[in-house]
Amino acid sequence: MTGAQNREDARGWVTGSVAVVTLAFLLLPQIILLVESFTADSYLAFPPTRYGLRWYAFILSDDDWLDALRRSLLVAAIVTPVTLLLGLMAAYALDRGPPRGRRTIFTLLIAPMILPHVVLGLAQFQVVFWSHMQDTVTAYVLAHVTIALPYAIITIGASLQVFDRRLEEAAQSLGAAPWRAAFHVMLPVIRPGLVAATIFSFITSFDEFIITYFLSTRRVTVPIQIFNSLSFQLDPSIAAISGLTLMLTIGLTGFLMAGGQIASGGRILR
Amino acid sequence: MKDGTLESPEIDSKRPWLLLVPSASLYVFTFAVPLIVLVAASFEKTTGGVTVSSFSTDNYQSFFADGVALRAVLHTLYLSFAIATCCLLFGYPVAMTMRRSGGRMRLLLLFFVVSPLLTSVIVRNVAWILVLGREGLINVAWRGLGLTTEPLRLMYNDLGVVIGVVHVYLAFVVLPVFASLMAIDPAVEESAASLGATRVRVFWHVTLPLSMPGVIAGFTLVFVLCVGLYLTPVVMGGNFVVTISMIIGDLVRTQFDMGRASAFAVMVLLIVAGLLWLSRQFGQRYGVGT
Amino acid sequence: MSAVNIENVTKRFGQMVAVADVSFEVKPGEFVTLLGPSGCGKTTLLRIIAGFLRPSEGTVRIGGAVVNDMPAHLRNVGLVFQSYALFPHLVVRDNVAFGLRMRGVRRREIDRRVGEMLDLVQLGDRALYLPSQLSGGQQQRVALARALVTQPTVLLLDEPFSALDRKIGELLRAELKRVQRRLSISTILVTHAQDEALMLSDRVAVMNLGRIEQVGTPERLYERPRSRFVAEFLGRSNLVRIVQSGRDVRIAGPVEGEGVPMPGTSGIAIVRPENVRLYPPDSELRADRYGGTIEDVQYLGHARIVRVRLDAGVAIEAIALSGSDWKPDAASRVTIEIPSGSFHVIGEPTLSGASELDPSPR
Numbered sequence: 001m002t003g004a005q006n007r008e009d010a011r012g013w014v015t016g017s018v019a020v021v022t023l024a025f026l027l028l029p030q031i032i033l034l035v036e037s038f039t040a041d042s043y044l045a046f047p048p049t050r051y052g053l054r055w056y057a058f059i060l061s062d063d064d065w066l067d068a069l070r071r072s073l074l075v076a077a078i079v080t081p082v083t084l085l086l087g088l089m090a091a092y093a094l095d096r097g098p099p100r101g102r103r104t105i106f107t108l109l110i111a112p113m114i115l116p117h118v119v120l121g122l123a124q125f126q127v128v129f130w131s132h133m134q135d136t137v138t139a140y141v142l143a144h145v146t147i148a149l150p151y152a153i154i155t156i157g158a159s160l161q162v163f164d165r166r167l168e169e170a171a172q173s174l175g176a177a178p179w180r181a182a183f184h185v186m187l188p189v190i191r192p193g194l195v196a197a198t199i200f201s202f203i204t205s206f207d208e209f210i211i212t213y214f215l216s217t218r219r220v221t222v223p224i225q226i227f228n229s230l231s232f233q234l235d236p237s238i239a240a241i242s243g244l245t246l247m248l249t250i251g252l253t254g255f256l257m258a259g260g261q262i263a264s265g266g267r268i269l270r
Numbered sequence: 271m272k273d274g275t276l277e278s279p280e281i282d283s284k285r286p287w288l289l290l291v292p293s294a295s296l297y298v299f300t301f302a303v304p305l306i307v308l309v310a311a312s313f314e315k316t317t318g319g320v321t322v323s324s325f326s327t328d329n330y331q332s333f334f335a336d337g338v339a340l341r342a343v344l345h346t347l348y349l350s351f352a353i354a355t356c357c358l359l360f361g362y363p364v365a366m367t368m369r370r371s372g373g374r375m376r377l378l379l380l381f382f383v384v385s386p387l388l389t390s391v392i393v394r395n396v397a398w399i400l401v402l403g404r405e406g407l408i409n410v411a412w413r414g415l416g417l418t419t420e421p422l423r424l425m426y427n428d429l430g431v432v433i434g435v436v437h438v439y440l441a442f443v444v445l446p447v448f449a450s451l452m453a454i455d456p457a458v459e460e461s462a463a464s465l466g467a468t469r470v471r472v473f474w475h476v477t478l479p480l481s482m483p484g485v486i487a488g489f490t491l492v493f494v495l496c497v498g499l500y501l502t503p504v505v506m507g508g509n510f511v512v513t514i515s516m517i518i519g520d521l522v523r524t525q526f527d528m529g530r531a532s533a534f535a536v537m538v539l540l541i542v543a544g545l546l547w548l549s550r551q552f553g554q555r556y557g558v559g560t
Numbered sequence: 561m562s563a564v565n566i567e568n569v570t571k572r573f574g575q576m577v578a579v580a581d582v583s584f585e586v587k588p589g590e591f592v593t594l595l596g597p598s599g600c601g602k603t604t605l606l607r608i609i610a611g612f613l614r615p616s617e618g619t620v621r622i623g624g625a626v627v628n629d630m631p632a633h634l635r636n637v638g639l640v641f642q643s644y645a646l647f648p649h650l651v652v653r654d655n656v657a658f659g660l661r662m663r664g665v666r667r668r669e670i671d672r673r674v675g676e677m678l679d680l681v682q683l684g685d686r687a688l689y690l691p692s693q694l695s696g697g698q699q700q701r702v703a704l705a706r707a708l709v710t711q712p713t714v715l716l717l718d719e720p721f722s723a724l725d726r727k728i729g730e731l732l733r734a735e736l737k738r739v740q741r742r743l744s745i746s747t748i749l750v751t752h753a754q755d756e757a758l759m760l761s762d763r764v765a766v767m768n769l770g771r772i773e774q775v776g777t778p779e780r781l782y783e784r785p786r787s788r789f790v791a792e793f794l795g796r797s798n799l800v801r802i803v804q805s806g807r808d809v810r811i812a813g814p815v816e817g818e819g820v821p822m823p824g825t826s827g828i829a830i831v832r833p834e835n836v837r838l839y840p841p842d843s844e845l846r847a848d849r850y851g852g853t854i855e856d857v858q859y860l861g862h863a864r865i866v867r868v869r870l871d872a873g874v875a876i877e878a879i880a881l882s883g884s885d886w887k888p889d890a891a892s893r894v895t896i897e898i899p900s901g902s903f904h905v906i907g908e909p910t911l912s913g914a915s916e917l918d919p920s921p922r
């Protein structure tokens with residue numbers, strides 16, 4: 001083996017190990033958190049000395065946590081379908097509308113994504129404040145849909161772009177009216193994009209902090225409740241609620257992705 | 271795949287655009303009007319809750335006059351740059367590895383990269399406290415090895431913030447870089463190699479320049495997103511890291527100074543616009559559209 | 561009543577004229593092919609019939625009714641795309657059943673008809689496979705079954721064999737013909753492959769630059785092309801300038817070259833290579849024989865295409881069937897014979913038998 005070859009191999013090896021370390025870095029914190037959330041200790045330290053459901057039991061019986069959890073779930077449960085519907089309509093409009101002007105409209109539609117959320121939050125706060133909508137679920141929902149919509153438009157738009165429109169024409173020639181062709185053929189085929197949009201909308205809403213923080217005073221959501229309790233004590237209830245949040249989002253993701261696979265006969269993995 | 275003649279719509283009908291009405295009306299109330307109010311408020315001068323003047327540049331003057339805001343902006347930009355650079359340094363090898371691996375492995379790697387996006391910011395921050403904090407995994411292990419009694423300061427400083435943010439935003443670099451790596455025809459690299467270029471040279475002279483669109487897109491996205499950093503610096507930076515968003519948050523939540531907060535927010539907007547413009551200039555050099 | 565009737569149809573995309581004043585009809589049970597080079601407007605015409613494009617001018621009738629304003633889903637046409645466009649999320653059975661479901665046919669009826677149709681295309685054992693689990697040829701047959709199960713007034717096929725390899729393509733052509741005969745369904749096939757057109761069709765419409773150059777049976781188009789374009793598009797042909805005296809026709813020179821001016825009527829004619837006979841160089845020279853040198857020989861297996869440069873300067877292609885003792889060699893001398901009756905003057909009926917009628921299609 002020549003020296004040059006050795007160097008080449010070394011380089012491949014370096015790239016590989018950087019990748020492995022990076023991937024460990026990506027996953028490690030979530031795993032640690034999940035383990036820690038099952039601690040039975042009364043203080044937060046890793047690794048726990050005893051395990052149990054003590055802190056899960058605590059947050060599920062504590063009024064403040066339950067209230068925040070209920071509100072977060074309610075908001076996300078409204079935001080997700082609304083975003084999905086608006087996103088589908090907008091992405092479809094862009095896909096089927098004339099190419100002229102498409103770029104500009106797209107940029108406007110995804111603008112809330114690049115706008116720093118502090119700026120958007122502050123802007124919305126002033127409007128919400130004057131219209132006495134602070135602390136309302138409506139205000140939270142509107143804010144969350146605004147920031148989740150760009151992601152939905154991008155993911156659904158991407159799957160519409162690779163959707164072969166001849167499938168729809170085939171359906172029409174078989175007697176399906178345009179709307180039925182869209183329903184029976186387009187929607188099932190772009191399903192992965194819709195699933196991704198659903199997951200992202202849910203998480204964006206469930207996770208949103210700064211805007212909701214501005215728009216709320218007493219009626220908080222889970223991230224704000226975690227944030228507030230972080231500032232006075234760091235007890236394992238935070239790990240438990242975080243663990244619960246984590247399991248909820250992973251569970252939802254897994255459920256939607258598995259559902260997609262079953263519906264498409266496991267096509268994704270093949 | 272698609273053939274152009276079958277694909278092109280018959281008439282350039284604008285009718286599909288009717289479907290934009292719901293999104294557009296939402297944006298009017300949650301985006302356009304609030305931004306107009308924001309800009310208007312930024313020129314308002316109030317004392318003790320009473321509007322003194324509806325057009326004054328006092329708020330903007332205070333941005334430059336008091337060194338705090340300016341320093342926070344500079345620090346935010348510094349953090350953004352550090353984070354975007356780290357994302358690139360660690361994300362590029364991951365994207366390369368993804369490109370080299372086969373279907374199933376690639377899907378798994380993709381899941382790893384996107385997984386932080388599936389968890390909430392505050393949850394991730396709590397997780398990092400468990401790893402980097404005084405009583406966190408690393409410090410406990412460190413002490414266990416008897417290497418030192420002094421705990422390592424891994425958070426409540428810039429390092430903690432960078433680690434915490436790189437964790438999520440890595441995906442925003444890996445995805446576009448991966449996409450542009452996949453668009454490179456391997457034959458181009460092979461032919462360069464067959465002309466006698468070493469792998470390192472092939473990388474520098476062929477692969478990297480060809481993946482530049484993805485690099486620029488990813489770097490810009492992360493940089494711009496970082497300008498708005500709020501939660502992670504608060505949780506993982508403690509009181510030691512101050513970003514411009516934190517200043518704005520403080521003006522709103524504790525000082526109720528809407529005028530100044532709005533002016534600062536407008537400044538942030540201008541900075542973001544400037545960054546996007548810069549990135550476009552770079553992008554055009556590599557033939558990237560918009 | 562014809563299955564499809566196109567009258568003076570023109571289609572413009574902005575300035576560009578994709579289909580120019582086209583008229584033709586498809587009789588019930590007839591198989592008509594639109595043949596032409598890429599970009600000549602075949603797909604556009606097919607999409608106008610299917611209802612995905614509106615003609616700029618002219619009338620489209622399906623089953624006697626004007627359908628210009630009828631949306632695609634009400635036209636009752638069967639459509640097979642080059643890419644098959646099978647629904648990837650549905651198994652074979654559900655793909656085929658789709659059209660019947662859209663029409664609200666009862667479940668048992670659907671099961672019966674889908675089963676029959678799958679048997680007809682020999683895919684009875686693949687009913688529960690997804691399209692991605694089928695070979696290209698099988699996908700093609702599913703597409704055909706899906707288009708036929710609804711008993712459309714007309715079946716439209718856009719280059720259905722071009723994505724398949726040759727062998728499978730040939731098999732499926734035969735199968736398409738069999739199914740088409742069996743159901744005696746009116747069919748329009750779009751293709752740029754002349755052998756396909758000649759083999760399958762009752763009539764062929766040759767298109768060029770948005771116009772139909774000539775419509776007729778395969779034999780008629782091949783033997784009596786009306787234009788140089790049709791002659792050259794269908795099979796191999798030699799194009800020559802001729803001179804005619806009485807019943808004798810002789811080659812006068814190449815079409816592009818000046819040629820030697822000769823007494824008598826002159827014109828341009830084609831000669832098919834299979835009508836050119838090859839003789840040894842020292843054969844007796846007659847009025848319909850010419851001396852020349854072999855320039856090039858292409859071996860095709862069953863035959864050789866021999867290009868002969870005549871002493872008069874014209875290059876003529878001839879076919880020499882394999883299996884004879886004589887093997888043409890490049891650079892050797894030959895004599896060729898072209899009987900007067902083998903010349904076909906373009907734009908006019910054949911010189912011999914000018915009164916022969918076009919054998920009409922059934």
Ligand SMILES: Nc1ncnc2c1ncn2[C@@H]1O[C@H](COP(=O)(O)OP(=O)(O)OP(=O)(O)O)[C@@H](O)[C@H]1O
Pocket residue numbers: 274275276277278279280573576577578596597598599600601602603604605752
């Ligand atoms: N929607 C459209 N807008 C503009 N021009 C079009 C459109 N559809 C087709 N054309 C043009 O019309 C001409 C005919 O196209 P068509 O698809 O009918 O050709 P074709 O004969 O099917 O060719 P091919 O064999 O390559 O499929 C082409 O020059 C094409 O560019």
Ligand SMILES: [Mg+2]
Pocket residue numbers: 602603604
């Ligand atoms: Mg075509």
